[in-house]
Amino acid sequence: MALGLEEAFGAAGEFGGGQRRLTACLVLLQIYVACQSMLIVLVGAVPDYHIDQEEIPASRAELAKRIHFADNFTSIVTEWYLIEQEAYKVSLASSLFFAGLLIGNITFGPLSDKLGRKPVYISGLFFDVIFGYVTALAPNYDTFAVSRFFVGIVNGGMSLVSFVLTQEYVGKSFWSFTGSLTNLTFAVGIAVYALLGYCVREWRYLALVSNTPGIFFLLLSFMLPESPRWLYSQGKMAEAEDVLQYIALGNGKERLNLKLKPSTGALRKDESAPGILNLVKHPVLRWRTIILMYIWYACSFVYYGLTLNAGELRGNLYLNVALSGLVEVPAFPLCMFFIEKSWSGRRKTMTCFLVFAGLACIFTMVLPANAGLLLSPTLLALCGKMMVSAAFNIVYIYTSELYPTVLRNAGLGVCSMSCRFGGILAPFVPSMKSLSPSVPFVVFGISGLSAGFLTLLLPETLNKPIAESIEDVQSPKYQVLKNEEAEQTG
Secondary structure, three states, X not given: OOEOHHHHHHHHOOOOHHHHHHHHHHHHHHHHHHHHHOHHHHHOOOOOEEEOOOOOOOOHHHHHXXXXXXXXXXXXXXXXXXXXXXXXXXXXXXXXXXXXHHHHHHHHHHHHHHHOHHHHHHHHHHHHHHHHHHHHOOOOHHHHHHHHHHHHHHHHHXXXXXXXXXXXXXXXXXXXXXXXXXXXXHHHHHHHHHHHHHHOOOHHHHHHHHHOHHHHHHHHHOOOOOOHHHHHHOOOHHHHHHHHHHHHHHOOOOOOOOOEOOOOOOOOOOOOOOOOOHHHHOHHHHHHHHHHHHHHHHHHHHHHHHHHHOOOOOOOHHHHHHHHHHOOOOHHHHHHHHHOOOOOHHHHHHHHXXXXXXXXXXXHHHOOOOOOOOOOHHHHHHHHHHHHHHHHHHHHHHHHHHXXXXXXXXXXXXXXXXXXXXXXXXXXXXXXXXXXOOHHHHHHHHHHHHHHHHHOOOOOOOOOOOOOOHHHHHOHHHOHXXXXXXXXXX
């Protein structure tokens, strides 16, 4: 008897030992991704310094004789004297990395939808490792900056594809778990990077140590199978059945007599895979994409806005970096609990987290600085950061479920692109304090609140079937109105 894809996953095991081994490699990869993403925080750190004369020496050789750095670590600042008029180069290297992320998010998603998840993911990881070593061995600033740009392209694209691959190895009912675990591991990875920085104070060695685990993950990744969902969406039934058999055997099951039903939207051999233009060509996908792009943008905008406006943490540099990751950890069990409940689901939970994050911005604006520990603006801002981190976690899972398999990576790529714009714009908002001290908080608060309410326009995906093709999305059972009617009658 022919089975549907979700029925086949049920027969093979939705999250057995075989799938846990497959996803473990991709989930732990997030520690490496976090180290690459946060590299500039320590590698570009500016230590205290003193110059022996009032005027800054004109030549680098003279500056090297006159300047004295206070802290016991090195960075690109201490090696290439990126201070005063040259200080902007640290921020420029960071901006180039984010610009690379933009390009990677746009290109890798559609590529993996056309060519397959595994080859695009492995290619991205390979070049990520290569350019990571170029960063560590860069002979001058220009080489360092260019390498960070290319690391951004391959790191952003590769991590996006690995997230989708992690989701597509397991049954739909475990998507929220694997998605949350992936994002939780990234937050822990930030703390791991801080620990590495504390132990390795020379920036080149730190970059080498942070990049080397990529080789281990690259070798492991060759043993991963292709996504059965992608194979199914491409009409490659025999190959999809083989992967599901492999998963079933890994889960300790006897060899199954699996036969998949043909996908209604499966591609014919002479037909090309759907492109990124399909996100705007079809009305249902067009409106979903517009709303999701704004939500991703607002998540990033509010997250970085709260980080910048919470006040500069004083004390140990490495402890501050670790805390910036660990403060996000409580967000993941919170969203895991709520998004699986029938009375909250994905849509209502994300709405609440975004609204609370927006309210945190606005309440931070009105609280006095001496309000006490429990009502201090800093604590409220950290709570807001935890809330928007939870929303970030949900939006990855929610977006994966809202797009059909044939366009899932393209949709995630476009949404991630808009997310990067939020991160780029957020640092400029604090300068609006010159108009009024409350203006930045109003901007961030309105962004969070508006994104929260816009989420209500999207359909709920909890316990709903996953669309494999564009035809599935356009069929009545996937329409927003039908979903809402089903919820009201359920």
